[in-house]
Amino acid sequence: MKSSLSSVALVTLLVSSTHAFMSVLVGNENTHVTITSQAVMAKIYEVCEAVAKYEGRPFKPTGPSAEELLYACLGTKTGKVSGARFRTALNQIYTQNVIVDRDFMTSAPHHFNNEAFGEGHDLIIHGIKAILDHVRTDNLQSARETLGRVCHTLQDFYSHSNWVELGNKSPYANLIRPDLNIENIADRTMPTCSDCASGNCPNPLLPATLNGKYLTSGYMGFDSPDKPQGKCSHGGDADLSSAQIPRGGISKDESHSYNADLHNTAVNLAADATTELLEGIRAAIGNNDFLRLMGITRSVVLAFVIDTTASMAVYLDDIKKVTGDVIDKKKGTQDEPTEYILVSCNEPEFGPLIRTTNPDVMKAEIFHLKASDGGKGMCLSSLRLALTGAPPSSHIYVFTDDSPNDIGLEKSITTLIRSTKSTVSFIVPLWLRRRMALVAQPRSEFQVYHDLALASGGQAMEVSRTMLTQTTDIIADTCTSKLVTILQRSRNPGRVESFPFLLDKSVSNATIYITGSNLLFTIRSPSGVSQTNTEPNGKLGTNVRVGNLERFQLKATEIGMWYIDMRSTQPYTIKVTGQSTITFIYDFVEEFKGPHPGFAIINQRPPAGLPAKLLLTLTGDKGPEVLEVQEVSLVEVSGNTVSTGTVEKMNNGEVLVTVKEFPEGEFAVLLKGMDKISNCPFQRQTTTQMSPSKLNIKVIADGSMHPGEKYELHYTLTTNGASGLYTVRAMNDKDYIMEHTSKLNLVSGGSAVGIVSLSPPADTFIIGKDVTLIIEAEGPGGTDYNYAVLRLPVVSKVADFTPPQCKWFSQQGHCISYPCDYSTWEVSVNIMDDITGVESVTALQGGGYLIQTPAEDGGISMVMGHYKSSCCRLSAALRIIDKAGNTDICTYIYERDPNAS
Structure with a gap:
């Protein structure tokens, strides 16, 4: 019942606006993105509710925002987490939905134009299969991006074809069925539309098309007015064919006085079809994997890159202790990483990438590392592997005692840092004598690590062996989804300067990190209390020096403007972090034109000589609606240039920022805003540095x-x-x-x-x-x-869309009426796939257990299973997957003996 109510609410919201099927996110217009997002959020709500019910816990979102849905879905036992990763995952779906209108503007199958029904159907079916394959291999980002593109094509069917004009009131199920074709398509020589001289006819379809229930779609002429004789056009200014008889068009992308009812119906059907698509994916992968696909996670991904060359032998035991202590410290808490990644680096070999969600498995993998012969490690190659294998915005820690043997990868590592927005920190254990010699050099051989750390917002720590274990707390600081950066600056050469930063009511565990040699600084609070770095434990906080880094942890968060007064003339970097659910995510974007204009993400350095455009999404406990953007600037991290932009509110809580000129050097994004609930100003800064390019x-x-x-x-x-x-x-x-x-x-x-x-x-x-x-x-x-x-x-070329089959037999057992747990029932099952063989079988529900026995039939793998359950649960469901990635649910209901008492 709740699902039906959600669907009705979704439809009501969608038809209340005046436009749809467009890509621009301005004002209150409906777009492909809002159609997709409403369906996605409704399905997430439904799945979260089902999971909570299965786990026996309440599910009561405190409000309508995505963040409040996230908290309710994870459960109160996890505490508050940041909604930034959830928003990022959703944006991966939405941005790829939009990009179809730019990258595939003239592709008829991607939009069901030009009666390209078979080709459009193939795009959807192959896309669904790719999504399932990606989830199966834990490749969730590609799964989300593919889902966004598939949703766009699916939704365009209802706007660009005559499905609505034919009187259909429900989605076309064949579109998402691999075993069914698109039926009753108008022949290419069959006229389908009458002439509409004004271009504003409500329904120009010919009676023969309507009466025969023939399926057609409008032809789109980007470069030529030519189209098959008698065929419908798409319509609109960008369609040159719409001026050729029969004139006009049947597109329902926008609502006008002459097509409002048709447009609204198309919007509703597109929304319902998107919901059906999501339900099919959920059924195939299960509730938990569906929520992971949608970005419902507790915390961050923690990745380690560890040098195992011979010179590291003396440090490995301490590194194992550091990493093991970090894992143990977070285990069982709300900040426990959702995934761990390990990459070893040696010479000439490096890797492989090991990933696990189990903290004990990760500790065991690290424990088994051994130092072996090798020269300088291939640590940048290993770091590249970690950056490409970890999801965006991960925290990666590199342990190495030597400069890299693959220094030529420095620029590519910077590229990956910028594209993934991940943070990389280097921990370089050195003998004291060598460390002092390096400090005395104007540019040490480890400068590449300092440069990459600064580019990503991480740390480059050079520590003695005795200090190595003290890095545990520094690593643990980043293991939370609520980590925010409030300020980051770098000075080379160092100079006397005062750095202000704002702490707000939502910030806890505020920590100041300053790296460099011969550091002298004073921390001042808003009330005027000060403490120098020579005081390890003062009124404001505790200060610990670990190698070339000082970690100043504030005892309390006094709201207001704080200051770091630097008196050092040696190079230094400053970073201020805290924990808060208030933050923002952003992308540089460019506007594109065409029949469906919009904004596309720039996945490279933004163009020099043009104004910079950024799309920002705020996130907090109650969502972006209670947060106000007051100022957004591009701030030179190693200089003083600040370029402030103009702010324009968009749809879905997004903000478009336009900055006329870029700073001269590498910059980060600084946002100042207001929490309207607490009436408290806040400040946040991105960590990844960027610069423009010609x-x-x-x-x-x-x-x-x-x-x-x-x-x-x-x-x-x-x-x-x-x-x-x-x-x-x-x-x-x-x-x-x-x-x-x-x-x-x-x-x-x-x-x-x-x-x-x-x-x-x-x-x-x-x-x-x-x-x-x-x-x-x-x-x-x-x-x-x-x-x-x-x-x-990489997708399969095998044209196998047939899922494996199951056959239940030999039911046994005698279920009495009461008490149910005193008796059991069991049944045997054979699962087979005649084309590629069975990949896996997983029990989804029921109170029993499944014993599997692999077997072969004619060289094709199959599974013989035996399922046993108490009589309190009289049904079983198995998810079965073949080696081509096809998935199905195999269900069984116990047939109770009618003579049982």
Whole structure:
């Protein structure tokens, strides 16, 4: 009943606006994104409620915001967590939904234009299969992105076809069914529309089309007015074919006086169809995996990169203690990481990447590390593996005692830091004599670690062996979803300067980190109390020096403006963090035109010479509605330049910020706002540094990458900088065989096209996983560079959409009426797939257990199972998956003996 009520509320909300099926998020208009988000949130609500009921706990969101839904879904025992990761996961779905209107603007199948029903159906079916494959291999980001694109195509069917005009009141089930085709499509020679000279006819479809229930869609003429004779046009200013007889169009993208009813029905059906799609995915992967797919998680991902070359032997035991203590400290708390990642680095080997959700498994993996022969470690290669394997905004800690042997990867690591917004910290254990010698040098051999740490907002700590275990608390500080950065600055050379930062009511565990040598500073509170760093325990807090880092932890959060008064002339970095649920996520975006204009995320350095545009999403206990953005600036981290932008409120609580000019150096985003509930101002800063570029790399990954086949894509390099020969580098994190254009000759204001090809191996185990491709372009003399980072999933080419089958037999048992737990029943089951074989079988519900026995039938794997349950539960459900990724639910209901007492 609640699901039905949610659906009604969703439809009511959607039809209340005047526009839909557009990409721009302005004012109160409905868009593809709002259609998708309302369906997604309604399905999350339903699944969270079911999980809570199954776990025997209450489910009572305290309000309508996504954050309040997150808290209720996780349960009160977890305490408050930040909604930033939840919002980030949802945005991965929504932004890919929008991008279809830019990257595939002229593709008829992606929008069901030009009667491309079979091709559009294939996109949806292959997309659903890819989503399930990605979830199966824990590749959740690719699953979300694919879901966003599939939702767009599915929704366009109802706006661009005549399904609504044919009188249909429910979604077309065949669209998401792999075993069914799109039926009764109008023949290509069959006229479908009458002429509409005004272009504003409510229903220009011919009687023969309507009476025969023939399915058609409008033709879209971007470059030519030509279309098959007698066919309907899409309509609108961008459609040149709409001026050719029959004129007009049947698109229901926007609501007008002549098509309002049709438009509203299309919106409702698109919403219902999206809900049905989500329900099918939920049924296939189960409630828990569905919530993970939607970003419902407790905390952060914690990743370790550990050098295991011979020189590290003396430090490994201490590193194992540090990492083990961090894991134990967070185990069982609300801040327990949702996943752990480990990558070892040696020379010439590095990796593999080990991931687990079990803290004890991670401790065991770290415990078994041993130092072995090798020169300088390949720690940047290992870090690259961690950055591509971990989700965005992860915290990665690198332990190494030597400079990297793969220093050539520095620029690519910076690229990945910027694209993932992950934070990287380096812990470099050194003998005291060597550490003192390095400090005396103007530029130590470890400078690359300091530069990468600063670029990501992390720390670069050079510590003695005796201090190594003291880094435990520093690492533990970051193991919370509520970690926020309030201020970050760097000075080289150092100088006397005062740095203000604002603490608000929501902040707890405020901590100041300052790295450098010969540090002298004073902390001042809003009430005027001060404490120098020479006082280890004073009125304001406790100060501990760990190598080249001082950690000043405030005893209390006094609301107001604080100051760090630096008196050091040596280089130093400052970072102020705390714990709060109030924060923001952001992306640089660019506006695109066309029949469905919108904003697309810039997945590279933003363009120099143009105003910067950012889309911000605020998050807090009660959602963005109770938070107000007052000022957003681009702040030079190593300088004093501040570029303040103008703020425009968008739909769904988003904010569009336009900054006229970029700072000269690397910058971060600084936001000042107001919590309207507490009437308290707050300040937050991003950690990842960015800078603009005069280069632009445009690449669209079209088609699918299959095992054992070469995959080719084209990119366009454009420059507003110097003319000359541009160098292009390409690499991937899986070391697949690659070929690419390495040099392109450009003139200022011009462009050139290059090619990259990858050849994944024929191994089927890579299906559902993805490869991260990095394309970097560098201008003449290395004065400018930019990058493109793509996640390319590997999908199966096997045309197998038939799920495995199950056969129940040999029921046994005698269930009496009372008490039910005194008796049991059991049943046997055979599960088989004649094409690729059975991959896995999982019991979903019921009070019993399943014993599985692998078997083969004609060389094809199958499973023989025996299910046993108490008579308190009289049903069983198994999720069965074949090796092509097809999923089905196999159910059984115990047939009670009618003669039983």
